Amino acid sequence: MAAITLQRLSKFYWSRAHPQGLVALEDVSLAVGDREFVCLLGPSGCGKTTVLNVLSGLDRDYIGEVRMAGELLSRNGTHPFRIGYVFQEPRLLPWLTVRGNIEFALGSVGIPRIQWRERADVWLNRVGLSDFAEAHPHELSGGMQQRTAIARAFAVDPELLLMDEPFSGLDELTARSMRELLLALWQETKKTVVFVTHNCFEACFVADRILVFSPRPGRVRQEITVELPRPRNYENPRLFEMSVSVTRLVTGGADSL
Amino acid sequence: MAVASRPVTGTRGLKSGRRPAYQKFEGVYNRVLSLLVLVLLWQLVSMLISERYAPGPLLTLTALAETAASGALTKHFVATMVRMLSSFALAMAVGVVLGVIMGLYRRGEQFLDLGVMVMLTIPGLCYVIISFMWLGLNDRAAVLAIAWTTFPVITINLWQGVKAIDQRLTDMASVFRASRWRRTVRIVIPQVLPYVMAAARFALGVIWKVTVLVELLGRPDGVGYMLNHSFQMFQMANVFAWTLFFTFVMLSIELAVLKPLESRLFRWRPEIRA
Numbered sequence: 001m002a003a004i005t006l007q008r009l010s011k012f013y014w015s016r017a018h019p020q021g022l023v024a025l026e027d028v029s030l031a032v033g034d035r036e037f038v039c040l041l042g043p044s045g046c047g048k049t050t051v052l053n054v055l056s057g058l059d060r061d062y063i064g065e066v067r068m069a070g071e072l073l074s075r076n077g078t079h080p081f082r083i084g085y086v087f088q089e090p091r092l093l094p095w096l097t098v099r100g101n102i103e104f105a106l107g108s109v110g111i112p113r114i115q116w117r118e119r120a121d122v123w124l125n126r127v128g129l130s131d132f133a134e135a136h137p138h139e140l141s142g143g144m145q146q147r148t149a150i151a152r153a154f155a156v157d158p159e160l161l162l163m164d165e166p167f168s169g170l171d172e173l174t175a176r177s178m179r180e181l182l183l184a185l186w187q188e189t190k191k192t193v194v195f196v197t198h199n200c201f202e203a204c205f206v207a208d209r210i211l212v213f214s215p216r217p218g219r220v221r222q223e224i225t226v227e228l229p230r231p232r233n234y235e236n237p238r239l240f241e242m243s244v245s246v247t248r249l250v251t252g253g254a255d256s257l
Numbered sequence: 258m259a260v261a262s263r264p265v266t267g268t269r270g271l272k273s274g275r276r277p278a279y280q281k282f283e284g285v286y287n288r289v290l291s292l293l294v295l296v297l298l299w300q301l302v303s304m305l306i307s308e309r310y311a312p313g314p315l316l317t318l319t320a321l322a323e324t325a326a327s328g329a330l331t332k333h334f335v336a337t338m339v340r341m342l343s344s345f346a347l348a349m350a351v352g353v354v355l356g357v358i359m360g361l362y363r364r365g366e367q368f369l370d371l372g373v374m375v376m377l378t379i380p381g382l383c384y385v386i387i388s389f390m391w392l393g394l395n396d397r398a399a400v401l402a403i404a405w406t407t408f409p410v411i412t413i414n415l416w417q418g419v420k421a422i423d424q425r426l427t428d429m430a431s432v433f434r435a436s437r438w439r440r441t442v443r444i445v446i447p448q449v450l451p452y453v454m455a456a457a458r459f460a461l462g463v464i465w466k467v468t469v470l471v472e473l474l475g476r477p478d479g480v481g482y483m484l485n486h487s488f489q490m491f492q493m494a495n496v497f498a499w500t501l502f503f504t505f506v507m508l509s510i511e512l513a514v515l516k517p518l519e520s521r522l523f524r525w526r527p528e529i530r531a
Contacts, residue, residue, distance in 0.1 A: 056432050083432055091429040095447045095525040104443060108435035138527045156433060 003160065003192045004032040004055065009064035011050050023217035024050050028064075030211055030220055037186060037193045039207035041200065041250065047218030048196040052162045055194060056083050068160075082109055084153030084191070086166040090145035092137040092152075098124065099133040102152050109156045123151040126185060143174040147181070154185055161191040165198065176234065179205055183232060200250055201243040205232055212250060222249060312494040320494035321502055329483070330502070337479040337503075340396065341461075341468050344403035348460055351404065352411025353453065359412065360419020373409050373416075381406035381467040385474055394475040399468075406467045411456040418452025454519055458511075465507055 011025040025047040032038045040048045053059035054066060057079040066073040068080045092101045102120040111119065124130050127147040137145055146166060153161060166182075167175040183206060186193060197203050203210045204226055212222040224246060228239055296314050303313035312320070324330045355373070358365040385402040392398035422445055430440045472481025480503050487495035 058428055058432060078434065082434070085429070085432040087425070087429065089425070091425055093426060093444065093447070095523075104430075104435075105433045108430060108433040108439060110434070136525050136527075152433075162432075 007065040026217040039203040042213030081159040084158030321498035347404040348407035352408040356415025377409035414456035
């Protein structure tokens, strides 16, 4: 059974710059399977982030139908799924320590206080930040801050993990090791993941399935199943071939694949 | 081609949050030195002019000691402090509430911003006179006038502070299912607190200046009254003594209350290095 279905999702923005309204998403329908790793791939401004905001319940002003495990997503109640969200920026609370930031999320989702310490320790250890538990975010590098954000997202034991270009602010070397870390964690936990990126290579490396979005108005233009074996490896020549053809598809004409 | 490689050792330690001790002492040393220079200059000027017009440090301290011995110091000081603290509480209450309303609601902002600007512009003396004419020469009028002069500064600080709240952090918290209460206490208040501190600091500065004015115009006690009294009697040493004493009190509030409170509250902030 699909974990998530989006039926004919449309989203309009009204602003001073666009008095007639701007169509951000038009008739987007998609499904994400249970424990599937799906990538939304497309150029900036094609509404990928909007999809995540609808899925997370942050954006409740949309047209269409969203179902979570068959249940219609309510526009005013609480979200049926426990969500982990890794944003493009770390979005850590600067006045809390690394541990404090993770415990803030644990407390927010309602995990009993006695479990906080152990859970935080486990996840800090898995992202390699055990030595920095008591440091404040400003004392960490960008990559370490983003690792904290990943630990926070996994620590709440999410039923749905949303990631919005989580590595686009990092240098490529750091991003590479972070992708490997993410896949290792995913392999262990097998969460349902929706991962937004504009990086074709990244999409091929991490995803089970890629949904290619067209530029504004955002639509799903193509669906690509990535049949590379896991654990994935950067040196795999098929990964390289695949990312070349996906890049061609995204940048060039619609039906060249 | 083989790539020769060897592990690079050495770890980058965490920057510790504290400054080394010698730097702290250096600060204290420089400040004491600057104070000494100031006193010396004062002495020099008083010697150049005359002790009658510009009493030196010694004469001023003697005048202060005499005032203290007569019991006048405590009496007038307490009167002034009571006025200051009551108007501080009133101004903070009104200023914070209005500032938060202006920061949160567009309609509140449009409704209030002009009024607050106007009230900020009007000189404190006008409020003092109006207040005394409305309510009579009493302490209620005094506190009202002082608070009235002060609250616009607080409102504007809080308004800016609330507007500067990072919506992205609030969004993060709601995705992780933080309740409204939790978001307010754990996300919003820590961000607004620095602005509250700044507002309190501005407010104290304004309040002290308006309070002496109020006491000069319409109260039979307080530091302002005594300054005026010394002026009428042409007791320059007493004018100096009261000014010196209250400056010392205000500095103590800053150093003993505000600074420690601030460094406790904002310990997480990265230290700015000169």
